[in-house]
Amino acid sequence: MELYFLGTNAGIPTLHRNVTSVALRLFEERRSLWLFDCGEGTQHQILKSSLKLSKLEHIYITHLHGDHVFGLPGLLSSRGAQGITAPLTVYGPPGIQAFIQTSLELSQSRVPYELNIVEHTGGVVFEDDGFRVEAAKLEHRAECYGYRVIEKDLPGSLDxxxxxxxxxxxxxxxxxxxxxxxxxxxxxxxxxxxxxLLTPKKGRVVTILGDTRPCAGVHQLAKGADLLVHEATFSAELTELANEYYHSTAEQAAKAAAEAGVQELILTHFSSRYKDMEHLQPLLEEAQQIFPNTKLAEDFGLYPVQRRCSAGGNP
Known part of the structure; x- marks a missing residue:
């Protein structure tokens, strides 16, 4: 289980960062790929990566702002043009079905595969024998949801x-x-x-948030997670601006991680005022003062989801 970031910028793309999209690679667990948000240019980012649309099984949309969905019609159309016939399901807030259907119909795009669109308002949005995905409402200008991906416990190794x-x-x-x-x-x-059989392996938990300012939904989704992906649009000196635009600072993301007891925090969704990784270092430093195990997301960066060690030191 690994996270692969396809876009880490907020609002508009820059020369160094594309807008929001992150892939959860589940190649070992289910030989598939899940995508969280699909900003403009996401399919171009995939072409530059080792990811394959043929492996794409689910897309989870946090909200309908353009920097999170404008890449969706093109990606869905291209998937069909590549001759891929495997089913695909898109999960998202109310309105996602109208957005997709209208875009595909007006552009006369062909989708020769089974495309399922599931609108939700939180709760359990997907579950099978291996995984459960929960959603909870966040606090943003648009109706927005974060997702908690729960890997179910695995059987222990043979003795x-x-x-x-x-x-x-x-x-x-x-x-x-x-x-x-x-x-x-x-x-x-x-x-x-x-x-x-030895002791079962504890399943991992990954929380991927949409745009939000601090709210109860963040803690609900992040509690005890092995990995939390949290927006950090601004630095702490711009806390008032972040609150006004319903976003978070790096400091607020770190506080959320500490309060929720997560194992690792990855910051993303950076304002364009932070032009490159060098300019993002102050955000990383302010977060690490509160939550040391913090990383900055980079476009095309790969981040393994580490399994917590048991009391005996075995993962």
């Missing part, structure tokens, strides 16, 4: 020493036990998964 005591050798029976099935021994008797 090879215990397996040896039962006379079991590597093969199909290992796989059955790993899947939670009991197996019958050749000499009689049964081996159950609980007999040979």
């Amino acid at each position: 090879l020493k215990r397996l040896e005591t039962y006379g079991l050798k590597p093969g199909p029976l290992y796989g059955r036990l790993k899947r939670g099935e009991s197996v019958e021994l050749e000499g009689g008797g049964w081996v159950h998964p609980a007999d040979v």
Whole structure:
């Protein structure tokens, strides 16, 4: 599980940063890719990356401001032009369906794959055997939601020493036990998964917020997360401006991370006044004074989601 940033700027693109979009790479977990927001130029950023639209399974939209959705019609159309037939689901606030359908109809774009559009107002928006995605309302000028991606706990590894005591050798029976099935021994008797599986691995939690100023929804989504992606449009000296425009400062993002007990914080959605990474260093420093494990998001930056260590030191 890894985050790959395709755009980290607020409002408009610059020479160094595109507008908002971040991909959650789930190649090992489900051989797919999820996208969070899709600002103008996102498909161009994907072309410059190792990401493939054929792997794209879900798109989660936080709100309908242009720097978060103007790339969506083009990406959906290009996906069809590439001959991709796998289904795709777009989740977003009320209005996302009208935006997509109107854009595609008026531009006479072909979408030769199953396109599902799910409008929501928070709560659990997706769940299957491996993941659950929750949404909660944030405080912004437009109706805006953040997302909490919860990886469900994974079965523990097989205890090879215990397996040896039962006379079991590597093969199909290992796989059955790993899947939670009991197996019958050749000499009689049964081996159950609980007999040979180590402690389950705790699933990871990734919180990706849309635009917001400090509010209760931030804490609800971020509580105990392994990784929090939080906007930091301005530095602390511009707190009043941030509040006026319903945005956050780097300092406020760090406070949110500390209060929620997250493991790692990544700042993104930077104002164009901070022209490059050098100009963003003061934002990083003010955040790290409060929450040391903070990083700045960079376009085309890859950030693994680390699994918390257990009490015994094992992930």
